[in-house]
Amino acid sequence: MAKQYETVIGLEVHVELATRTKIFCGCSTAFGGEPNTHTCPVCTGMPGSLPVLNKQVLEYAVAVGLATGCTITRNCKFDRKNYFYPDNPQNYQISQLYLPICRDGKVEIETEAGRKFVGIHEIHMEEDAGKLIHDEWEDCSLVDYNRSGVPLIEIVSEPDMRNSQEVIAYLEKLRMTIQYLGASDCKLQEGSMRADVNLSVREVGAEEFGTRTEMKNLNSFKAIARAIEGERERQIDLLESGEKVVQETRRWDDNLGESYAMRSKEDAQDYRYFPDPDLVPVVLDDDFLAQIRAKQPEFREEKMLRYKQEFEIPDYDIDIITGSKHMADLFEATVVLGSQPKKVSNWLMGETLRLLKEKDMDPEDICFSPENLAKLIALTDGKVINNSVAKEVFELMFEKDMDPEKYVDEKGLKTVNDEGALRKTVEEVIAANPQSVADYRNGKEKAIGFLVGQTMKAMKGKADPGMVNQVLREFL
């Protein structure tokens, strides 16, 4: 009988924190920007420069730690990780090894198999590196230090996951929690959330872990799932054919659907970690922790429960809306402005999701304000504009948050409620379409649709279709 294998997975997740400035200097963390424009002597490691910790980094790291049930290290330190590479201007990275800010947490995940806890080994703070650009044409490499010094936290899980569903659920849970905290936007594609997968296999029932590999370059949940399946198979194949798994770092190529070895444990570097003497130990007092604790938001599970009680909207809508902190905030703020929850939800579930999908955007990227959505809903509620005009206006609002009231006014899109004008138009349409009139009178109910359309067209879409229908029937 073939052996049965169990997969053991632990994750190292890097999350770029949403601070305005870098971890050890005042430079902007804004994405993009001409190369080396968001830089200063500190983040380019110029001789004589010194790092100073950005307090916001500490607050976010502690907030994530508290939200994941970690013990907060009250007296933590930064260490230097020494290695030579040009993207690292000092040739050491400031990180935490000996006393990371958070330890021993756990998060609850849910998969089809049920609920379980995944342990968090530690969370530590560190700085990002710059970016190397290889110019094949000139045969040289250039370095952009705009990313150098952008704050990261690395969340190291325990090897508690057993399959890709659990891994995805864990990552979703982390992402949701961190987004709710506002500590990061956690976008895998843009690299503000990056996951390295540590994976080993062992025979079912075995006590010892197998030899693990670390997989890098995983840019989407789908890639992560594929990489896990691929690596599981690769390791089982090795064991089945009597070979050994080598402890190494591998790089996943999602296009090829396979990985290749980057470096093995044998050529692992000695990073010569030691406490950074330029930074003083960070001492967290009770007040500081109490402040962070007080600022913890309502997380998704609590929000879902509350929505069920407060708003009469379907569970499916609740699931989607609370699936993005930004969308939930938008929903609640619009409701507070007086819009009916179901109507707000309809706009989010319908047009918003459609446009997000069409434009390949994340809910976090929605730019229109609750004020403007509330105004649009008020315009349709008051029958000031009809639904097709509303959709048109919404699409523009979605693109560049603009005031729908003003727009409707300026473009003259209000529904014409002038019955005299409508009657006159209807008369003209009837006169111009004798065939359709005859069809209708001969019992072809559908013909009225054409006449409604013609009337709407003549009125440049600004009539209320219900009213047009009513007046047409009257004349016919």
Added chain:
Amino acid sequence: MKMIDMTAAELGAAIQKKEVTVKEAVEAVLDQIKKSEDTYHCYVTIDEEGALRQAQEVQKRIDAGELKGPLAGVPVAIKDNLCTEGMLTTCSSKILYNFVPTFSAEAVLNLQKAGAVILGKTNMDEFAMGSTTETSAFGVTRNPWNPEHVPGGSSGGSAAAVAAGECFYALGSDTGGSIRQPASFCGVVGLKPTYGRVSRYGLIAYGSSLDQIGPLSRDVRDCAMILEAIVSHDPKDSTSVPCQDSDFTSALVEDVKGMRIGIPRDYFGEGIDPEVKAAVLKAADALKEKGALVEEFDLSLVEYAIPAYYTIAAAEASSNLERFDGIKYGYRTEEYEGLHSMYKKSRSEGFGPEVKRRIMLGSFVLSSGYYDAYYLKALRVKALIKKAFDQAFAKYDVILGPVAPTTAPRLGESLDDPIKMYLGDIYTISVNLAGLPGLSMPCGRDAKGLPIGLQLIGDCFQEKKLIQTAYTYEKIRGAFGRPEA
């Protein structure tokens, strides 16, 4: 009196009284540089043009009544490991032979606010690693008292320039004695402030947890005045401490009545030159006569200071000096194949032997498997040394002893035997390990005519007690004078 024999305070006062113009002061010192620099080689960079331009600007601000401080218009020399915007800053290393910083060190900016005129950058041991200024990539500096002898180090260029009249005062840095020991060898006053007193921003780091910037001056008054100008709480340096008790000139009081002075017996044991011992003890007696309560005591752990220091300083240096890789600035080897070859060749060719020795030592003590046995143990020794000093300062206001076991050795004597050179730091390095302030001042000359230094050590942030004691002793001792040119 010749202008270049004035103290900074005397010159500053004369400038305020319009007896001397800033230009005249700068010209006098440039004149002296022309006369003696070929012999002593105190400087890596002399910025004659810049100094004359600054003189003009500073004079304008003095005339407009904007600059009234005692240092306004007084020419200063800066150690070449302090960044100066737009001016070559080499750390006396080939690897930084062309490095021009984009910003100035906070201490330099503080001096400029006070109206200082920067003459140039002084020679030093490469990256401040050495005790003789012989490890400089740009040639040795010679002792103005006797050019056959070293000026000490690593701030040897600064100390020699002050002694030779090639500046009125200078800034140095002290990681294990690098201000106090050359001050002692060159017969000038040098002070290493409490760790955290002076911002390290813009000081190219050697051992970050030990480095401090401080003044080298003609007398104690100048020392207090300069210290007052350079201390500041700098938010750019996490280890900078909010200023407290920093009106140092107020401590220029001739009174040591009741001052409790402890003399560590351990500082007068094996290895100390009898002439040094006699001169230092004579200074202690003089203070006792003025009413100080002087007694001997046992300061433990002295023998562990050197290994602990060379472990910690080298460990930090091995990491601090990683950024010098030939990529962004500084020296890059001409021929290389690929990245690693460029790193290796640039660093092999760019660093001198003493720097390489310490990088290797530091990398070793931090490497996996040795970290606990060496680096962590050294940190524990450091903590114990601090505790030993805490106990001493419960009983004494000031600890008095020698700066170095001997006077300045002859050129070339030290480099052959690095261990012997390291042992010469025995009285200065525990002060850095404990983060304490230490002052060095001349207290006599040996039979060869070379200056002997007296060291006063204070508790953290007690520089004023050092200044008061030093000032009182200076009055007893009388003018020390400068070497004859």
